[in-house]
Amino acid sequence: MNELLFTDIHTVSGLLKTKKLSPVELTKMTLHQIQEHDPTLTAFITVMVEESLAQSMQAEQEIQEGKYKGRLHGVPIAVKDILQTKGVRTTGGSKIFENWMPDRDAVSVQKLKDAGAIIIGKANLHEFAMGATTENPHYGSTRNPWDLKKIPGGSSGGSAVATAAGMAFGAIGTDTAGSIRLPAAMCGTVGFKPTYNLVSQKGSFPFSWSLDHVGPMTRTVNDAVIMLETMKEKIEKMEEAKVIPLENLKGMRLGFPEGYMLSGIEPGVKRVIEKALDRLQDLGAEIIPIELPLIEQALDALKTIAQSEVLSFHGPLLNKYGHLYGEDLKYRFRFGHDIPAIAYINAQRIRKQFIKKTLRQMENIDALVGPTNVQEPFEIGTMVPEQAISNMFTLGKTPLANILGFPALSVPCGFTQAGIPVGLQLIGKPYSDRNVLQIGECYEKAENWIEALRKNKNYVKLPQG
Known part of the structure; x- marks a missing residue:
């Protein structure tokens, strides 16, 4: 197992920039890791062997000629297969689109390509991003690399596993109720959901247009910053100063x-979360007890909004291709069909009220804090379709940030006794993305997560072959 594959973007980018490492060499090493371990983990639907090698040769030539584009230049990155890739099939995790070749890239993918990133493959996902387990009936269930019998979380499970298992240095995921942050937490990686529409959704199969987010999945918070800086749109409300590492959290x-x-x-x-909260206080942060008025009504509203909006895209497809959907999605659509228009309108009204009340509660605080996941991942194949619709709400506390549209970060904070990672979640105010990332990076450095993995040489429980 090559330790270089488990380092961070910041480290490999330095090696690539100084020509101590070749983009072609790095890409071949990554492809070998995929070939070796993906038959077991099923993190990818499509591995872009020829395309990634061609991109790496171009990157190598550019760097040799002094045309270095930045910290993603020559770095292998995975893309969740819900996002369009020009000339490479984009399935959405569905049989309906198994042979669809888009004629353009999603905006976020194009931005990564423009920065010189190597798109290594299309990551597996829960069908059409509509689930928390990444148990895909069409392309196989993605397995948690810390326990191969268990789910990795979802829907961006393939993106999290690829990042955790040395098969990509980062990935793009999408997040409608926690689909970036939950798998990141369960696989021991970092997941960041930016403020709504800070990263363009254009070129992604929609789940819920008013709840969907696109964001980075990485090994460190700093790597999430690197990817976010490349992927984000220029928005006036977003402060332009770069993230400056915090030495401590005094005053937070x-x-x-x-x-x-x-x-x-x-x-x-x-127990893991309580220890993480203690560490935040050791760093100088003050933990303030607060209430969230209307929280239960808001979470019910999220379910109504998501299951209503999803039919605006899938309704026409259901008439022709209904038989090709997985059983849990068929159940979701039946639930969505029964929602009257007035219920959707009321749900959006409650959402607006909840956002206003939450902002009032957050006036004198920098971010909300709590667990990302509250349960360990369960075993693959143990969930029935009728229960699957609630998985995101029972497994974690991620939906809160989606109904709000606020930036949210999941950072690893330790292991359960079974050796499964747990995530700590930080939720900021709108467009305070960099502040959230600063807090997360300060905590991460105090826990020394990456160094602990390196020291243990127990990155993930990959099968030995």
Whole structure:
């Protein structure tokens, strides 16, 4: 196992820039890792062997000629197969689009390509991004690299596993109720959901147009910053100053809505989260108990909004291709068909009220804090379709940031007794993305996550072959 494949973007970019490492060499090493381990992990639907090698040769020539484009130049990155890639099939994790070749890239993919990133492959996902497990009936279930019997979380499970297992240095994911952050937490990686529309959704199969987000999945918070800086749109409300690492968190006030954040939490996960909260306080942060009025109504509203909006895209497809959908999606669509228009309108009204009330509660605090996941991942094949619709709400506390549209970060914070990673979540105010990332990076460095993995040489429990 090559340790270089488990380092971060920041490190390999330095080697590539100084020509101590070749983009072609790095891409071949990554492809070999995929060939070796993806038959077991099923993190990819399509591996872009020829395309990535061609991109790496171009990157190598550019760097040799002094045309270095930045920290993603020559770095292998995976793309969730919900995002269009020009000339490379984009399935959405569905049989309906198994042979679809888009004629253009998604905006976020194009931005990565323009920065010189190597698109290594299309990552597996829960069908049409509509689930929390990445159990895909068409392309195989993605397996958690820390326990191959368990789910990796979803829907961006393939993106998280590719990043965790040395098969990409980062990935693009999408997040409608936690689909970036939940798999990141369960696979021991970083996942960042930016403020709504800070990263363009254009070129992505929609789940829920008013809840969907596109964001980076990486090994470190700094790597998430690198990807975000490349992928983001220019928005006036977004501060332009670069993230400056914080030495400590003195003066930071973190709101902790304990009633919501700790409901349904397993004892082993709770112990990890309590230790993480203690560390934040050791760093100087003040943990402030707060309430979130209308939280339950808002989460119910999210379900109504998502299951209504998803039919605006899938309705026409269902008439012709209904038989090609997985059983859990068929159940979701039946649920969505029964929602009257007035319920959708009321859900959006509640959402606006909740955002206003939450902003009022956050006036004197820098971010909300709590667990990303509150349960360990369960075993693959144990969930029935009728229960699958609620998985995101029972497994974690991620939907909160989607109904708000606020930036949210998941950063690894330790292991359960079973050796499964747990994620700590930070949720900021609109367009405070960099502030959230600063807090997360300060915490991450205090825990020394990457160095601990390197020291243990127990990156992931990959099968030995």
